[in-house]
Amino acid sequence: MVDAQDSVQRATLPIPDLAYTGTVTYDATDPDTHYPPIKRLLPPSDAPNVLVVLIDDTGFGASSAFGGPVHTPNFERVAAQGLKYTRFHTTALCSPTRAALLSGRNHHTVGMGGITEIATSAPGYNSLRPNNCAPLAETLRLNGYNTAQFGKCHEVPVWETSAVGPFDHWPTPGGGFEYFYGFIGGETNQWYPAIYEGTTPVEPWGTPEEGYHFMADMTEKAIVWTKQQKSLAPDKPFFTYFAPGATHAPHHVPPEWADKYTGKFDQGWDEIRNETFARQKELGVIPENATLTTRSDGIPAWDEMSDEIKPVLARQMEVYAGYLEYADHHVGLLLDALEEIGELDNTLVYVIIGDNGASAEGTMTGTTNEAFTINHMTEMEDDAYKIAHKDDLGTPRSYNHYAIGWAHAMDTPYQWTKQVASHWGGTRNGTIVSWPKGIAARGEIRNQFAHVIDVAPTVLAAAGIPEPSTVHGVTQRPYEGTPMNSTFEAEDADEVHTTQYFEMLGNRAIFHKGWTAVALHKKPWLGSDHGLDEDVWELYNVEEDWTQSHDLAAQEPERLAELQRLFLIQAARFNVLPLDIRSAERFNEEIAGRPALVKGTSQTFYPGMKRLSENSVVNVKNKSFTVTAKLTVPDGGASGVVIAQGGAYGGWSLYLTDGKPAFAYNIMGITTDFTRSETALEPGEHELVMHFAYEGGGLGKGGTVTITDGGTTLAEGNVERTLPFFFSMDETVDIGEDLASPVSSDYGATGNAFTGKISWIRLDVGDDNHDHLIDPEHRLQIAMTRQ
Template sequence: MTDNKSAQGADKLQRSSLPIPDLAYTGTVTYDATSPDTHYPPIAQVYAPEGAPNVLIILIDDCGFGATSAFGGPVHTPNFERVAALGVKYSRFHTTALCSPTRAALLSGRNHHTVGMGGITEIATSAPGYNSLRPNNCAPLAETLKLNGYSTAQFGKCHEVPVWESSAVGPFDHWPHPGGGFEYFYGFIGGETNQWYPAIYENTSPVEPWGTPEDGYHFMADMTDKAIDWTKQQKSLAPDKPFFTYFAPGATHAPHHVPEEWADKYKGKFDQGWDAVREQTFAAQKKLGVIPPDAVLTTRSPGIPSWDEMSDDIKPTLAREMEVYAGYLEYADHHVGLLLDALEEIGELDDTLVYLIIGDNGASAEGTMTGTTNEGFTINHMEDIETDEYKIAHTADLGTPKSYNHYAIGWAHAMDTPYQWTKQVASHWGGTRNGTIVAWPNGIKARGEVRDQFAHVIDVAPTVLQAAGIPEPHTVNGVTQRPYEGTPMNYSFDDAEAPEEHTTQYFEMLGNRAIFHLGWTAVAKHKDPWLASSHGLDDDVWELYNVEEDWTQSNDLAAEHPEKLAELQRLFLIQAARFNVLPMDTRSAERFNGELVGRPELVKGTSQTFYSGMKRMSENSVLNVKNKSFTVTANVTLPEGGGAGVIIAQGGAYGGWSVYLNEGKLTFAYNLGGVATEYTRSETTLSAGEHQLRVHFQYDGGGLGKGGSVTLYDGDVELGTGRVSRTLPFFFSMDETVDIGSDLASPVSSDYGPTGNEFTGKLAWVRLDLGDDDHSHLADPNHLMQIAMTRQ
């Protein structure tokens, strides 16, 4: 490997049109292969340009600028600092303020609206900037690298698959494998997953974790092991072929799941509260040089309570929320370190361009003012159950398999120190500025330095291509490509004083918007992260900041420089029109009606039939049984003794329902958010042979989340009756699924465990039929939007 800022690229291959065309043989063709005149050149494989580095992109989830010790935060991240010691920190690197958009921009080199990801996939519309469909004239970075001789793999989170394409039948054009250019994928599809009981895909097939939490299983460790194994195999079998690894853990997105000993490392470290932590972080950031000495700590964003406003009774619970989060982040750092150790072990670390992006947006303010032990409570409007007293009583559950937890909004604000606001707020740096570290020992001479040039997530792809000596392709798979919209960062690798080259950048998310241009920003916050849109876009108040003099956007100059503000507002509109931002969409309820907004829906009608072996079907893949009557019918053949095991289950230990046989008796269990499970059981044991078993749930009506009566049948024979006193009105689970013939991941019912619950009889089919008494239209549209944003 040569010591330079980009690969030599001295080969003669035409790399602008991909795949690289096969050239026909034009020499003499002989009659007999044994003739001395017979000659063909050896088969030529496609190799990356000489000196092209391996590429490792690490993207941490939901982590603010002020969280890690690498950027002055309270969480110990020695391996992030290890990467920084090998390269340079970028103190002005930016994301889009939200998950799916940042990831789509990162992997394409284009703005998020250009590739259809103006929001998360669950609220896609038919507008080009918001349809969640990356157009084929914006080929992903992985595809370009693969067609230039790289091995490619993705591990962890993928939240860019359109919801109507996220089932086991695809299509897979927008999955990491094969449509995203990755030859191998091991991870989960969607905004988050239970780290103890994850919903994992290997390529496009659902697979189960190797164990349970009791066995020591955690997804962060699992995906790291998979990444290490893949990398070692790749270098063993093709040592001359560089790799592109995209390592995107669910950490530190909620649920904040972590082994208890990691959280306990921070006992007592946050008892002083989020305001004091913010001040301590601010001082450390100045000392580190990731903010300038004259930077100003911005005031607490409106609507976020001070620590002193919180009840003394709940403060220990709030502190534990942050201890758990800190442990989770350090646990993620530890596994990043294991991956780096593996690269060092096989001699590849020095030849690897490492991008460590610490957050796909600012820290998440989606956990309520006092946090939550289970996001399902917030999603299902169950605040009457999850009172402060409930949270206090369940403090010990935080981070464990008994929780699905998130921290309080005040902690999110502290983790975004020194900036205003949080995730979702694209108008201010708290939502978009993420600490980023770039290292490449054999390609970057600088060590342990800070770079202040402005950069954006769309800059990563062109930077990688320039480092590899690969031209930006003008044609991929026969489609003329839209040029990259990012700016290569290579110019700044070894020159801290280089004039910044990315001089204009728009931001927009849910109506929150901004424009950066030549040292100024104009910003307009449209809505708070925890509230829905309440007014028109034209009623938003614009602010103006001179970012060369005011690093943290603390001094609004709009009144002093109205001409400059008007100039930047006009520039924002120009950029918005250019990059598919218009029309901006702040609607709530309408975006959940696929027919209204032009979004395909995978499942329609009132009846759906499942067959044995179908599993891991998300709530988008099955009929919605909430707030209405429904019937489950199963055609089964039972063995001698009556049989056992799950026929169909939806959800898991944090909410759901299950139909199963327990000691030969038909049983229906309804789990209300993990708080209580109600059972209806048959009075007699079923005999061996063929049966048509039926469970009818008759909804009480009168609103959302009401109860209902349950009747069990064997054919026309009534087996038992029961009641469900209350139901979940909006959501069963973030990631747990409908499974036929078993209950995967955490169990809905305590009658069986997370494994060994398979149905022991023969299952021909299961049918789900809906009643005509749907009350879902009574849902608050603002709450529906809150549900969607919590899921990303």
């Protein structure tokens, strides 16, 4: 309802300016001269501040607020001031959940049926939020809120992620946020992040050795922004979306936080599930008659793991736990800041503990570096390697992820994990809501069914703002979520969200009035190997069977058939059809029907270009390539990086050391092949060329390196092997310097800028491309690991 004292028409946004219709005088000093005073645009008088915290890749059974083994006192602090929702659901994957959260519509409605890297031209899968689905932030901004986003954004179409946009789907300006500080993509190195402020790439204030970590950095930015906002516009509420990279891989955290959990996971993931299950019953976040589901098919028992690897596995979980508590700590600092300035009581706080279930993308025994898995080089990371590098986990020397068994344990008491939209383990996330001024209840539990699409209508209802009928002249599609406000005071409020479909990568389900019909199509760590019609549907009475433990499909075939039909109705209604389980075709832009950001076999770069993602640069993997750089060396010589791609965990770099050209090819930080000239470049203009001749014969093969200057050979060398699929999740091509972690040990993470002048650099790839040999299922695995 609109505030009775608020006479502003808010259904059409932007709110139209009304023309003055009074008397116009000739002289401003005429007594009849009168114009109404200018009024600032403000929301209704009782509209609260809004803070939405979205934690990444955290299952229902991780946080202590929901019985998990990880101490999260600040999440519990929010719960003590408000409500825990035990049946709140997401979409099973990060990009779709975020798109649904920020729009109030189902993920397929806003084009995010998958991640942007596998977008097709089908409306439900094109990664393009239509303009008839204005985001919540834009609606609030046009109603007088100040808006800001901090942390992760993985909703930008992959072909729009370059420095030239367009920016219609970035947080600002297209997403409705006036300020953005964070990263674009599924994950980033928390020690060396790729950060944007607005649409401009910026660099961290320091290195890990100097105490830098992105979680702390983004929190400080959020605190500064909030205090400034209240200082300059105390009568305007804010909408802050706080979405850290935690706890998505890489699990990067200062060692002292991981060390707090030393020895606490030595009993293994099966026993952790039992312990968590018991605590969940004690807390009342699951009913007393709930059943602990059996271990999902394909996940090994703890006792099946070798005694030699168990200390490594335990350390993986210690690091993860420290990372989640570290995130909780910084959420607490933001809450402290709100309390300090007197705004916490009038802030509607959502803490959504996970954008999907815990991630089963880390292999059966985890990894010290995701690039091993992505590049099909797992033979380089055997158990002996993991044991030798156990202490690297979580530090700047790793890009780590935990074993699948831990993901399953963090989804206790449910089946399955992230990516599996068919079962609660992939979609049920503990959620906490507080608003001391607007919710009288304290420390209570709510069991009504809710979904991430319910957040937007709930916020508008709390603010007294109507859902807009038109935004920027476009008639809007109604919200598909239902407000949760009726549950704020009434524990026994009727369940208003009574039907909800789920679909991700062919895994699908339908919830309707206490029943679910579900079909698992593929496991997170395996490709699709059969057709959709071969899937086996299960049926659960979730009012009596909280954890989906007792399949009733055989006993109630008619009810199952009704729910299967209802799924198809919902699928047709919300752009889920056609279901798409393809792999290879979705990676071919022409077949998939999406634009390609980079075309051709040649690309020219100029000084100042940096933070160019792998998607925005011609692909040099599995083929020959040439770098040609037009340089000017000043008197006294030059040093520094000419061009670099990737970082300390994989990449290549062309640079000068004391004037001498060198080329480095880094294989995941394990080995680096160097080709170095013994001759320095004289002062003056040069055309420096590095040519890499691929030896062929398959993927990831080596080749020879030749460095020339004006046709004169300066150095020759060999690269034993190359990275076949991916250099880095987030590190980039940089011109004139190597940002973030350094590719080569010949220079440091900072102070490596080229001291001469670069006119241009051209990158040319050869016609000996071997990418056709890539397994299409592995392409999909690469994409899913990145989200």
